[in-house]
Amino acid sequence: MTTAVEPRRQREFRFDRADFDFIASLVRQRTGIVLADNKQDMVYGRLTRRLRALNMNSFTDYCALVASPAGQDELIAFTNALTTNLTSFFREGHHYDHLRDEVLPRLAARAASQGRRLRIWSAGSSSGEEAYSAAMILLAALPDAGRWDARILGTDIDSSMVAHATAGLYDAERAARIPDDLRRFIEAVPGRPDKVRMAAALRRMVSFKRLNLLGRWPVKGPFDVIFCRNVAIYFDKPTQARLYTRLGEVLAPGGTLYIGHSEHLGGAGGRFVAHGRTTYSRA
Numbered sequence: 001m002t003t004a005v006e007p008r009r010q011r012e013f014r015f016d017r018a019d020f021d022f023i024a025s026l027v028r029q030r031t032g033i034v035l036a037d038n039k040q041d042m043v044y045g046r047l048t049r050r051l052r053a054l055n056m057n058s059f060t061d062y063c064a065l066v067a068s069p070a071g072q073d074e075l076i077a078f079t080n081a082l083t084t085n086l087t088s089f090f091r092e093g094h095h096y097d098h099l100r101d102e103v104l105p106r107l108a109a110r111a112a113s114q115g116r117r118l119r120i121w122s123a124g125s126s127s128g129e130e131a132y133s134a135a136m137i138l139l140a141a142l143p144d145a146g147r148w149d150a151r152i153l154g155t156d157i158d159s160s161m162v163a164h165a166t167a168g169l170y171d172a173e174r175a176a177r178i179p180d181d182l183r184r185f186i187e188a189v190p191g192r193p194d195k196v197r198m199a200a201a202l203r204r205m206v207s208f209k210r211l212n213l214l215g216r217w218p219v220k221g222p223f224d225v226i227f228c229r230n231v232a233i234y235f236d237k238p239t240q241a242r243l244y245t246r247l248g249e250v251l252a253p254g255g256t257l258y259i260g261h262s263e264h265l266g267g268a269g270g271r272f273v274a275h276g277r278t279t280y281s282r283a
């Protein structure tokens with residue numbers, strides 16, 4: 001959700017330091033996302049739409065609403081407005097190569113003795129491209145995947161992103177990043193040349209739900225693979241370390257964790273073994 005920065009002098013609503021501090025503190029407490037001072041214009045731009053939708057004319061009233069029991073529903077829209085959901089199919093493609101070339105052959109080799117169970121978690125899945133990209137790799141690499149108990153879970157705190165991901169409908173332009181040999185996993189949408197849909201075989205394997213990584217995790221691990229990329233980058237260091245520690249606890253022995261290109265395991269690093277660029281397994 002990117003918004004053009006509105007120059008301060010043309011601002012439609014008064015937005016002062018106290019409003020920003022209140023909003024930054026509330027979003028940090030609810031999501032872990034740290035909004036630095038230079039994000040004031042971004043916050044103003046994104047929340048102005050909420051003020052208009054609610055017919056409100058001041059940030060002070062909006063802050064009072066989200067702080068009150070009557071503002072519980074608005075808190076969801078507030079959170080959705082302040083998350084950054086940038087993603088794409090096959091983003092940071094080296095992780096998908098690693099999944100195809102290293103992880104899946106190992107899981108296939110052990111299937112005879114340990115069963116054909118496979119669990120992948122896309123934690124902070126945004127609009128779902130990460131989970132569907134993994135599903136395409138999986139279906140292409142394991143021709144008998146239909147006979148596996150294979151599930152891919154995508155979770156995100158942003159309910160509008162969970163709905164988008166569940167629908168599995170994308171702009172055709174965005175799907176141009178899907179490699180030619182995997183395009184059999186996308187379908188045309190009748191009457192909508194600008195859209196593509198994820199094929200039924202993918203949608204059967206992938207599911208999405210709303211989950212706050214800071215809260216309880218009602219998920220069924222252990223996971224053979226976890227993608228948690230470009231999510232912790234918005235958190236402070238102690239929150240990052242807590243998150244990676246918890247991810248290590250739901251990762252299967254020998255399981256793989258992929259993190260984003262500018263992320264670091266920090267204080268949780270001792271729990272993992274590095275396998276090349278931003279790729280780890282449980283120590």
Ligand SMILES: C[S@@+](CC[C@H](N)C(=O)[O-])C[C@H]1O[C@@H](n2cnc3c(N)ncnc32)[C@H](O)[C@@H]1O
Pocket residue numbers: 030031032033083084085086087088091123124125126127130155156157158161211212213214228229230231234260
């Ligand atoms: C930049 S996107 C990354 C999407 C994808 N993982 C990728 O790398 O392309 C970050 C996502 O993390 C989600 N997020 C932020 N804080 C979260 C939290 N506390 N719990 C769950 N998801 C969160 C946001 O809603 C957003 O969709």
